Amino acid sequence: MAKRFTADQYADGILAGNRIVLSQAITLAESTLLSDQTLTQHVLDRVLPHAGHSVRVGITGVPGVGKSTFIEALGLFLVNEQQKRLAVLAVDPSSQRSGGSILGDKTRMSQLAAHPQAYIRPSPAGRSLGGVTRSTREAMLLCEAAGYDIIFIETVGVGQSETAVHGMVDFFLLLMLAGAGDELQGIKKGIMEMADAITITKADGGNELAARRARREYQNALHLFPTTESGWQPVVTTSSAVSGAGVPEVWGVVQQYVQQTQASGYFQQRRQAQNLHWLHEAIRHGLEEQFYARPEVQAQIAIVRQQVLQGQKSAFGAAGELLSM
Amino acid sequence: MAKRFTADQYADGILAGNRIVLSQAITLAESTLLSDQTLTQHVLDRVLPHAGHSVRVGITGVPGVGKSTFIEALGLFLVNEQQKRLAVLAVDPSSQRSGGSILGDKTRMSQLAAHPQAYIRPSPAGRSLGGVTRSTREAMLLCEAAGYDIIFIETVGVGQSETAVHGMVDFFLLLMLAGAGDELQGIKKGIMEMADAITITKADGGNELAARRARREYQNALHLFPTTESGWQPVVTTSSAVSGAGVPEVWGVVQQYVQQTQASGYFQQRRQAQNLHWLHEAIRHGLEEQFYARPEVQAQIAIVRQQVLQGQKSAFGAAGELLSM
Numbered sequence: 150m151a152k153r154f155t156a157d158q159y160a161d162g163i164l165a166g167n168r169i170v171l172s173q174a175i176t177l178a179e180s181t182l183l184s185d186q187t188l189t190q191h192v193l194d195r196v197l198p199h200a201g202h203s204v205r206v207g208i209t210g211v212p213g214v215g216k217s218t219f220i221e222a223l224g225l226f227l228v229n230e231q232q233k234r235l236a237v238l239a240v241d242p243s244s245q246r247s248g249g250s251i252l253g254d255k256t257r258m259s260q261l262a263a264h265p266q267a268y269i270r271p272s273p274a275g276r277s278l279g280g281v282t283r284s285t286r287e288a289m290l291l292c293e294a295a296g297y298d299i300i301f302i303e304t305v306g307v308g309q310s311e312t313a314v315h316g317m318v319d320f321f322l323l324l325m326l327a328g329a330g331d332e333l334q335g336i337k338k339g340i341m342e343m344a345d346a347i348t349i350t351k352a353d354g355g356n357e358l359a360a361r362r363a364r365r366e367y368q369n370a371l372h373l374f375p376t377t378e379s380g381w382q383p384v385v386t387t388s389s390a391v392s393g394a395g396v397p398e399v400w401g402v403v404q405q406y407v408q409q410t411q412a413s414g415y416f417q418q419r420r421q422a423q424n425l426h427w428l429h430e431a432i433r434h435g436l437e438e439q440f441y442a443r444p445e446v447q448a449q450i451a452i453v454r455q456q457v458l459q460g461q462k463s464a465f466g467a468a469g470e471l472l473s474m
Numbered sequence: 475m476a477k478r479f480t481a482d483q484y485a486d487g488i489l490a491g492n493r494i495v496l497s498q499a500i501t502l503a504e505s506t507l508l509s510d511q512t513l514t515q516h517v518l519d520r521v522l523p524h525a526g527h528s529v530r531v532g533i534t535g536v537p538g539v540g541k542s543t544f545i546e547a548l549g550l551f552l553v554n555e556q557q558k559r560l561a562v563l564a565v566d567p568s569s570q571r572s573g574g575s576i577l578g579d580k581t582r583m584s585q586l587a588a589h590p591q592a593y594i595r596p597s598p599a600g601r602s603l604g605g606v607t608r609s610t611r612e613a614m615l616l617c618e619a620a621g622y623d624i625i626f627i628e629t630v631g632v633g634q635s636e637t638a639v640h641g642m643v644d645f646f647l648l649l650m651l652a653g654a655g656d657e658l659q660g661i662k663k664g665i666m667e668m669a670d671a672i673t674i675t676k677a678d679g680g681n682e683l684a685a686r687r688a689r690r691e692y693q694n695a696l697h698l699f700p701t702t703e704s705g706w707q708p709v710v711t712t713s714s715a716v717s718g719a720g721v722p723e724v725w726g727v728v729q730q731y732v733q734q735t736q737a738s739g740y741f742q743q744r745r746q747a748q749n750l751h752w753l754h755e756a757i758r759h760g761l762e763e764q765f766y767a768r769p770e771v772q773a774q775i776a777i778v779r780q781q782v783l784q785g786q787k788s789a790f791g792a793a794g795e796l797l798s799m
Contacts, residue, residue: 186794187794190788190790190791193788193790193791194787194788194791197785197786197788198785198786200785201785283790286789286790287788287790339667342667369695370695370698373666373691373692373695420785424782424783424785424789425779425782425783425789427782427789427790428778428779428782428789428792428793430789431789431790431793431794432762432765432793432796433758433761433762434793435793435797436758436761436762436765437757437758437761440757440761453753454750454753457749457752458746458750459746460522460523460525460526460745460749461522461523462519462522463515463518463522463612463615464611464749464750464751464752464753464756465515465608465611465612465752466515466518466519467753467756468756468757468760469512469515469756469760471757472757472760472761472764
């Protein structure tokens, strides 16, 4: 990025709904330059009073589940039938990518990407999980300030990013395939736990029966768990991006969740708790970054790790030594 | 604690299997005094080469599941029939206790407590989760150095301590009741996820049929999840502390797990990963402790939290301000 605007220029452009300025501001938020990060904070301070008025939905599922086609089908329903403005952001730390690209190009969702009420942003390349989640959260706030009613945050469903995304959204949707038997398609246990809804994708043609069976199985499995903090009982549906069947229903579930948790006050409480969580996460991240960059720590850490690994030193004792250096 | 020994005196007493010295050393590890923590590290450095040779089992279940009677039954089997030496430690951060005391007095397991090969240690009172998990991990190492072959770490099964305990044991056992329907007795979702085995307790008398049904249900639910990193498929059994039925079988499952994971190398790998995890946890904990104790941070943190809570400041921006103070 060659040129920088002033914080006010970014903010004014975003608040006016200018997509080009929005994209430039997100690029700024993704920058690792300290000066860019400071500028980003100034932009955020300006636009924050206008953010927060969207429904934030995390969407995940392993490669092959049909995430792009599902998101495009649901997205087109939202922008065309519901007159919503939708932003789709991706979290895909390339350092831990384990197959299956995500939003690498916009051709994946060509119809949605071309729609004036939709904004699709691929994941920044070559960043750590911490960096990606930070910039994704900032991108989300910027999109809200630009007037998007609904934010989708998409992850590849194979690892750690899901927990981070769960910590920044209101609703977590898991896409699953029918007929994959006991294996749950490599979805980590913890991910299923976080789901507010599961939709069995590709429920069309010869696959419909299997999808309905899978729906029952997952519903039974989820019933075994107690209701969550929110009082919400996770819902399992079937859907087909090809026929469109079940796609609006998924959005109905999200709306039901939002109504129920807004009425109970949980929705707002959770947003506040998430804000605080991110404050303390950011502090922790900053402290660790400063600590591990110290020359005396860098000189010792490999040796100490080895000693702790081999059980020659206790973890707490070794930590104390490093901290007092 | 009035009197302190030297590190060598503690270490020698522990290595000689002196239970009184062991108890005093654990009390030392639980102390929040900096001088005691330093002394504890010296003791640990001395005894560490003799630690690590036990099987570490986390045991949890909500109040009412019959945890004490089960642990006593299994413990008596281990010390009497298997000639093992068993230490039982409890993790129960009083700050977040939500009903049901744990190892508050040794009368709960009077037979086991009186046995010369068993050592029962109640949870230290009035400590934070971080403090309790730290001292529990240290107590575990001290007990190992004192020659205990098997360490049980017991938690109340209602919250956060389970994750911490899961990070310090080899095997995680969850106790469940039959016939509690869909509710899973308030067990948090994440806890069931961590279980290497579940045993349905109180499987006696009129309850046997329900226990067997519950066993099948849980086994089916667990089958829905993919096999874990260890390659181990969680096992569900039924047991009765009253009749003793199924109690030795639980130990058989633990032994099978240990054999399988030692053969594959996973057992040792996981121990090493846990050591490293605790090193970095301890560093993080120390950094945060130092940071939040700074006078300038203490003066600002409440205001900043409020601003972030209300969405007036972005979490990352606010963190950056505090970190640069």
